[in-house]
Amino acid sequence: MSEQLSDRYNPQEVEDKIYQWWESSGFFKAQDQSTKPPFSVILPPPNVTGFLHMGHALDHTIQDVLIRWKRMSGFNALWLPGTDHAGIATQSVVERELKKIGETRTHLGREKFLEKVWEWKHTYGDRIYKQMRRLGDSCDWDRAVFTLDENVSQSVRKVFVSLFKKGWIYRGQRLVNWSGPLETAISDLEVEHKSVKGSMYHIKYPLESGKGFLIVATTRPETLLGDVAVAVHPEDSRYSSLIGQKVRLPLTHRTIPIIADTYVDQEFGSGVVKITPAHDFNDYKVGKRHELPLINILDRQCRLNEQAGEAYQGLSVSEGRKKILENLKAQELLEKEEPHVHSVGHCSRSGAVVEPFLSEQWFVKTENLATPAKRVVESGTIRFNPESWTKTYLHWMNIIEDWCISRQLWWGHRIPAWHCQSCQHIMVEENAPSRCEKCQSSELVQDEDVLDTWFSSALWPFSTMGWPLENETQKTFYPTSVLVTGHDIIFFWVARMIMMGLEFKRDVPFREIIIHGLVRDSQGRKMSKSLNNSIDPVELIEKHGADALRFTLMALTASGRDLKFSEQRLEGYRNFMNKIWNATRFSLQNLVDFEVPSAGIHALPSKAHLSPYDQWIIAKTGDVEAAVQSGLDSHRFSDAANALYKFIWNEFCDWYIEFIKPIMSGEKTLEKQTTQLVLAQTLNRIMRLLHPFAPFITEELYQKLPIRNKACIVDSFPTIGNDKEWLQFANAQAAFEIDLIKETISAIRNIRGENRIKPGEKISVRLAPKDEIVQKIIGNNRTVIEVLGRVGDLIIGEEGNLSKCAVAPVVLGSSKLVVVVPLEGLVDIEEEIKRLEKTLEKLKKDIAGLSGRLNNENFIKNAAEDVVEADRILLQQAQAQASSLDEALMRLRN
């Protein structure tokens, strides 16, 4: 207690120290068995390769606020952390590292390469955990899980085998998004569509009959080598006679049929489409419908293959395109070329153009899994917040397609399937079989592919808890309470967790889903590496402190909508942290001689003996407790944050501390002791209420408070329910008194400000109360009015002579007083007259509006009584004020 607080809050001096203390004290740990009710959240696992970005910062802050709040509210709160092996991302990172030393993946071979990746993981894998600690994430670190941990891998194998045995996993040839450089199928999520300026080429396909050409428009002339048909719309009169005939495919010796399909848009291009089923998703469907063959002209690196013909084999797609165009031109088959902008899928990892590529892949049949997953959302067993995402979710589930789960990578869960080399039989087992069950051959080779990363993510809610083993963790914490995530992965992750949870745990994985927005840059763009517009949260933490960042995110995340991040706003909340620091510093200076009474709050005299300031701040404490509670209950975090901000700054700091300064600087009377107790108790509640939002500063300050327990993080969270003993000292009556005093002081300050009276200059003020109650109130609060209004000479009595005076009527309900400030020698009277006229004009406008409404019979008839009554009071107040001003103006002019 003896140490001095600096006059600025310095987060750097506080955060690491506090975090280490929390962690070493075991405050983050949840109990597998406990009498407390459970509350559990699983962390959406960040990539091991990842750095903490603003999206995480938002996502994690929401979760940490919930966890800290519930922990303080008496729950056995578990926040289960983990990281994702992130197949492609990690593999590419390590490959890049290898390239620097002139090494390649293929040269190393699978086993050696995987060793390198594991090395990398062991070196950098908990980088993101360190960053999470900077943010203040209160995870139960002892339980941290990695998706390639043995028990998670076991879950993955068990699920795969089970689904396979049910016939819900199958192998098939399909068109998939393919990344040439990575030589793997990639998920839709890893495809970025970019607008590209290309060309539309109009190519002549000669009719077999020799009578002319069909003009085919395409952006990808090189794929004509894989054409198996050209299609026209069945009702297109231009071409109907040609349907069934053939065309000669340019640059080849093949002839292909002219087919009719409604997929063709007659309006677009020439109305003739080349059909390349092996290299276009739509053509693939058309090809299926017409039972056309598939000609794959690309190899795994997306180079033209032998099917493309000798002239082109080995060329890249763009080289091939160039050469094809040259050859077409030479044969005068290229009719024209025009500029054309279209969107092209790019691999988010390698940047290469994604090719639709025909390959053998593993698929999950989603039909049977999707039905129950839809039902639990429809029935409300799982609730989305905001609720509007329900619709999106159900829409997606209705159009769900089979899920391609194989990836041609090395880093990941290798598919537990073994191919018999002698009879080609495929065996799917959890553990490697030694002999083929069909032909008994021992020549078995495990499938080369690994599983899509989302496959293991789908099991996350229970694989992290030790499933398939049965244990207390799952009994206590599954289903989890809340899932917090962004809307961009509802389909890829949320939906799949629901499907897998229902299938393998026979219960939903979580009861509620909080969907938050995306953090965008100040121009509303998505933060991305390519735009180089990312803001590093760790840098912000170093600059302004974790609490300021957290509070900013919570204040901005109102309605689950995307948010534009502004550093200016962050600075505002950094200032708020400093304000709290200094308010506490001041309070502690005034509590140096305070001894906590052994009777605790029972040492307080009866309500009647508390100062109105104390009664008032206790009442406001109750209000803010209620507001925070309701904000957190409804997940309207910004409501809770704003309520705290206003309470602490605009009520506690601006008024309460100012009110009690005279008492604090005075003798150690009973009144002072009482106020000290109220101050100490209020500070204690401020720290606890604010703790989930700003954990570091509140813990640091809490530890310096005269009234405290062991740690803020594990103290109880104040609510109007559990804080009754304290809140009973609140007095609503005091509110009127305080409001009147505040209004009076504001009126004096307004006169000072408008008349440019220097803040340091003390002035004379006359207060003329219009009834006894007001008289009594201002009498009782004389000192406060003098100090806060900087009044040297305060007279309570009649208005007296108003000439050369500034006048401000204060009206509150039916009570009224007039503030009179003699201005002689201080200021130009004309200025004051102008000021009053301006105020009066505004008042008259108000009066006109209000009386207009109150004179409207329909308003009186239809509006709620309290609304009418409120307007009446407003009108009376305005009129009272106006008449005072009128009178004052008249007397001033004389």
Place this chain on the structure above:
RNA sequence: AGGGAGUUAGCUCAGUUGGUAGAGCGCCACCCUUACAAGGUGGAUGUCGCAGGUUCGAAUCCUGUACUCCCUACCA
């Protein structure tokens, strides 16, 4: 093209059963008044995208419209 969202003060955004518009930052004026200049006090600022409608009353509900954005799909 389909789905969703937005349009409120110079900027970023609140505004939850319809009852005379709010915050932060910025701006102007005066101040280092012994917690805090990352501060204090006072002040200015909005036909709540546009047009209709319902209503005594609309930023709020309905219809239309303009513009912006996001997601999904994609024009061969």
